[in-house]
Amino acid sequence: MRTILIIDDNPGVCEALSLLFSLHDIQALTAASPDVGLELLSRTPVSLVVADMNFTADTTSGAEGAALFHAIRARNPDLPVILLTAWTDLATAVELVKAGAADYLAKPWDDAKLLATVENLLELAEASRDASRRRTERNRRREQLAARFDLCGLVYAADATERVVTMACQIARSNAPVLITGPNGAGKERIAQIIHVNSAVKAGPFVAVNCGALPSELAEAELFGAEAGAYTGSTRAREGRFEQADGGTLFLDEIGNLPLAGQVKLLRVLETGDYQRLGSNRIRKARVRVLSATNSDLPQMIRDGRFREDLYYRLNVIELQLPPLAERIDDVDALAEAFLEDSGVRLSAEARELLHQHSWPGNVRELKNVLERARLLCREALIQPADLGLQVQPRPAARSLDDPSREAVLAALARAGGMVSRAAQSLGLSRQALYRRMERFGIAGDKPDSR
Secondary structure, three states: OEEEEEEOOOHHHHHHHHHHHHOOOEEEEEEOOHHHHHHHHHHOOOOEEEEEOOOOOOOOOOHHHHHHHHHHHHHOOOOOEEEEEOOOOHHHHHHHHHOOOOEEEEOOOOHHHHHHHHHHHHHHHHHHHHHHHHHHHHHHHHHHHHHHOOOOOOOOOOHHHHHHHHHHHHHOOOOOOEEEEOOOOOOHHHHHHHHHHOOOOOOOOEEEEEHHHOOHHHHHHHHHOEOOOOOOOOOOOEOOHHHHOOOOEEEEEOHHHOOHHHHHHHHHHHHHOEEOOEOOOOOEEOOOEEEEEEOOOHHHHHHOOOOOHHHHHHHOOEEEEOOOHHHOOHHHHHHHHHHHOOOOOEEOHHHHHHHHHOOOOOHHHHHHHHHHHHHHHOEOOEEOHHHHOOOOOOOOOOHHHOOOOHHHHHHHHHHOOOOHHHHHHHHOOOHHHHHHHHHHHOOOOOOOOOO
16 A cells, blocks of 8 residues: 655645545555654555645744655655645745755645645655665676676676676586677677686686687688798787687687688588698597577578678677667666775766766777766866767667567656656657657656746
């Protein structure tokens, strides 16, 4: 049962509000003074407070009501408070709303507006509690995962990242090839390292090679090695990356850039475990776990004739899709705190909000560089928006939120403290688009032009 506390010294007001709320399945507790109200709050859980502003003979100052509001905020900063009065100076009410009051309604109140406000706040409070429970459960899962596996210092908070990390740990002990997909700078190599250090070959080397940086004429020699004189300028034998990774893991980054000739030889290694150095007839055995990564659309490259389909299926026994940072925005806060840890510098609320709005085309790598710049430029150890050097550029909506559900809208409003503009940004919507969805879902809120 949802419970509201009404604090008002007028018995008629308490009775009228209690009846109104009871007709809508809302339980009401009443208190005739601030002291009684605070005492009730100390021993009874409530979801919302409706508080009068005037309890003294001086009916226009609202001083006692303001003191009550601040006392409630001190006890429970997240508890919504609706201010209700006929006499208080408007400036006082406005200041309290700026300080965190949920709303201000004048007596005599409009039943429909009051109920709409209350229902909206109760739903937001429930969504906030659900979000808090999910965060607690997510933290518990993360701690359990970190206790069982070496996560290589990976910092994350988003559900999407958690899914990738959990799967990486689950498949680490197998010898199956893994293809890690995602944009540049998203952290694909870190995922590969997690797989390696939790694998059966963790005692062996972890060798990473960027296939995009290999000249096409030297790609085979780099991967498989070469004998002296095997190609122009080759004066001595050289080991390839497969030999260097013997007994461990070979991570082929940007695999989509491997030349077709190299793709053929790589496919043979994966199928038979055999390879030869360039310029040699000796068969060597590859004893490596092969992981690969790409930011390319390999299926499209197959259709274009630039990547072998049989190699794709050999590499892609298990695929881990790491989304861009803009689609796991919860990671931004966690990463920012990690990057600034021990620096003595912190983010202002405005700078943090700008980090949430940015589209992060460079992903985690860009975030790290932005914060390093801001750390060097900020004054008084507090990073301001100007220190970040970012243009205000709303991030794209996550694919799963192109048409957010009612629950997603409520959760976004709860995270944003009821601020529609901030909730709209987190959902990748305009304010007007979010208002339309709120109206469609029956979520009460101020109209765009009402204030």
